[in-house]
Structures are given as structure tokens and as C-alpha cells.
Amino acid sequence: MGKQFKLTTADQHTLGAYRADPQGTPKGGLVVVQEIFGVNHHIRAVCDRLAALGYVAVAPAVFDRFVRDFECGYTPDEIAHARSYLGNLNWDHMVADMAAALGELKGVGPQGVIGFCMGGTAAFLAACRLPGLKAAVAFYGGMIGKFADEKPKCPLQMHFGEKDEGIPMDVVAAIRAKQPQAETCVYAGAPHGFYCDERASFRKEAADLAWSRATEFLGKHMK
Secondary structure, rough: OOEEEEEOOOOOOOOEEEEEOOOOOEEEEEEEEOOOOOOOHHHHHHHHHHHHHHHEEEOOHHHHOOOOOOEEEOOOHHHHHHHHOHOOOHHHHHHHHHHHHHHHHHOOOOOOEEEEOHHHHHHHHHHHHHHOEEEEEEOOOOHHHHOOOOOOOOOOEEEEEEEOOOOOOHHHHHHHHHOOOEEEEEEOOOOOOOOOOOOOOOOHHHHHHHHHHHHHHHHHOOO
């Protein structure tokens, strides 16, 4: 359904991206922000799912700042390899990359951002730092707590797993206290990465509920 193409940021960085387009007139455009595993099969599938719902979906390859065309799966070795790049992350660069992706979506209607894990934190930052968004959805953004004093400029929905070892419930409680206007959803028994149906952490019941909440939220605000 989708295509690979290139984006150029305001600071003249060129990065790869994946774009999926709906049939017919789009409802709007969504930036889909990857986990640390790159714009891999799972992230492309999310784009395709959103396109099937009527949105143009663009996933920027934010790791292109330091390793080109990186994508991997979820074996222990692949996860360790992906984690080795965490020290290279620069949130300001990621915001610039999301802004470039939003530029690609100009003219298709209302714009929003949805992200997973690292991308969940990025989606939160987009809500706070990028103008003109109608909605932002963050799945298990592990660093949101670090930035939770920032103020979103658009409606925000966040999803966390109760059994996420990287995001303790006291951190989620602190985020909820600092972001009382946001929809914050916690899924009983769900670990980190519960939405990804390609990982051992997948929990179908939680994933289905979170996705239904996310798509309802987008439908409500992306107007």
C-alpha cells in the first residue's frame, strides 16, 4: 500500500520515510513515529492501518541522523543492537524530523502525531513544541515523565501498560498529575510494547482496546 521516499528538514538533513495513502479523499494526515527498531514492518503496518481508516500516514526514519536505513526485529540480539543507538538520540533533531514529515502532509487536512515507545515520547514533544496539530497519541512513551512539565498545544492521549518495567506506575501517576487534561489509559497486566503484534509482549485484548480508543480519539479531534 505504501511507498518509500525522502524528506528534508529545516536544518537540511535528508532522511527516509514511509508513506501510506488512503483510497479516496483523506480525513487528514498523521505522522507515525517509530520505536528504536526503525521504520520496520510493524511501523509500516501501523501506517497501512491508518491509511485504511482514511488518513495519510508518514513515518520518518528518525535514526537516519546517525545510522541510515536502520530497521530490525525483536530477537534479543536485535533489541540489544537497537538499544546501542540510544545514546545518539537528540530530541530536538527528532522534533525537526517530525516537522518535516508534517510538511509532507500539508494540504491533506487536519494533522496529528502518533508514536510508540521512543516515538511515544516524540509524539508528546510534538504536541508541546509543534504548532497546528489537532491531536497526539503516545503509546508507552518511556521519557514522557522527563518532559511532563511541558504543556501540550493540542489534545493528548497516552497509553501505558501496568506491568511496563521501564515505566513504573508512580511515573505514570506523576505524568497524570502534571497532564490532567490528557486522556491517560493504563492496561492491567500489559507489559511494554503490548500493542506490537510481532513481539512476545503483545497483548491482544489491551492492544485492541488501546487502538479503538486511539482511533476514536483521532476521529473526534482530527477535524
